[in-house]
Amino acid sequence: MNTAGKERTMNRFQKIAWFNLAVITATILITSTAIAIEIRMRGYSTIGPCFVVILALLKATPFLFKKPQGQSGVVCDERDHFIRNRAASFAYTAFWYVLFLFCFLLWFIIGPENSVPTIALPLTAFGGALFIKTVASVAILVQYGWRDKGEKL
Amino acid sequence: MNRQQKIAWFQLAVIAMAAIASAAISEIYVYKDGLNFSKAWWFGTVWPVILGIILMTSAPLLFRKKKGQVDFDERDLTIDRWAARISYGMSYAFLFIICMAIGTTSGFDRLIPTYWLARIALGGFIIMIAAQALTILLCYGRQAKHG
Numbered sequence: 001m002n003t004a005g006k007e008r009t010m011n012r013f014q015k016i017a018w019f020n021l022a023v024i025t026a027t028i029l030i031t032s033t034a035i036a037i038e039i040r041m042r043g044y045s046t047i048g049p050c051f052v053v054i055l056a057l058l059k060a061t062p063f064l065f066k067k068p069q070g071q072s073g074v075v076c077d078e079r080d081h082f083i084r085n086r087a088a089s090f091a092y093t094a095f096w097y098v099l100f101l102f103c104f105l106l107w108f109i110i111g112p113e114n115s116v117p118t119i120a121l122p123l124t125a126f127g128g129a130l131f132i133k134t135v136a137s138v139a140i141l142v143q144y145g146w147r148d149k150g151e152k153l
Numbered sequence: 154m155n156r157q158q159k160i161a162w163f164q165l166a167v168i169a170m171a172a173i174a175s176a177a178i179s180e181i182y183v184y185k186d187g188l189n190f191s192k193a194w195w196f197g198t199v200w201p202v203i204l205g206i207i208l209m210t211s212a213p214l215l216f217r218k219k220k221g222q223v224d225f226d227e228r229d230l231t232i233d234r235w236a237a238r239i240s241y242g243m244s245y246a247f248l249f250i251i252c253m254a255i256g257t258t259s260g261f262d263r264l265i266p267t268y269w270l271a272r273i274a275l276g277g278f279i280i281m282i283a284a285q286a287l288t289i290l291l292c293y294g295r296q297a298k299h300g
Binding site for chain 2: 085088089092095096099100102103104106107110111112113114115116117118119120121122124125128129132
């Protein structure tokens, strides 16, 4: 494929998707490592879970990946809208399937009369949001083809 | 009315009937069998909810597309997407609020029976269907418009 003279770059949504995946992966790795080290040293963990604040970076994407200003500032067409909508729809559908499986498997495995810690509920909601973000990002990247296709911004 | 509106009305009707049936059966369990409210509600909601979910999910099969006739254009697609987006948002908001409310009111160091998780998941699903049906009806204008 001849790409000489063409500016090969990912579009804004691909960059945001990669950024989201990187932040989520880094948060999971750093937090779990910190918790593991702390538990090994002290037997309990208080500082480790605080590393989830890294996820606040996910809210910074509008500032980090700004829409280009100027004459050639069109960054989103119908195909992009379609890809984003499909990714969001797929992510939410996958989330509800996983949630149903999780709740009913737990119900069947542990038994309806047995109990789970209450902290499992907020963790489910929080984990669900991360799951949706991850699946939506992967779905966006899959639909665009993971890498740049010589699109000009 | 077009097919989407018919399905939406049908789903809302099923939810309403399931809610009424659940309340009636729960009452019977409380006053006739002497069960406490929590248990009666659990037993009373099982069958109406299961039947309701089966009926709601099979609505597209009950209202089939007419062969050889275009009954879905871009406007319908936009409405469908809007409804899906709102329903997913509402159901996640419900899940988040319920989970946080239970956690903060009962304390994070307590235990909760596993059937509560199943109840929350079912509640979220019902809210998703209801929000989708309502959004479709509101977007189309609730009544037939030469459809």
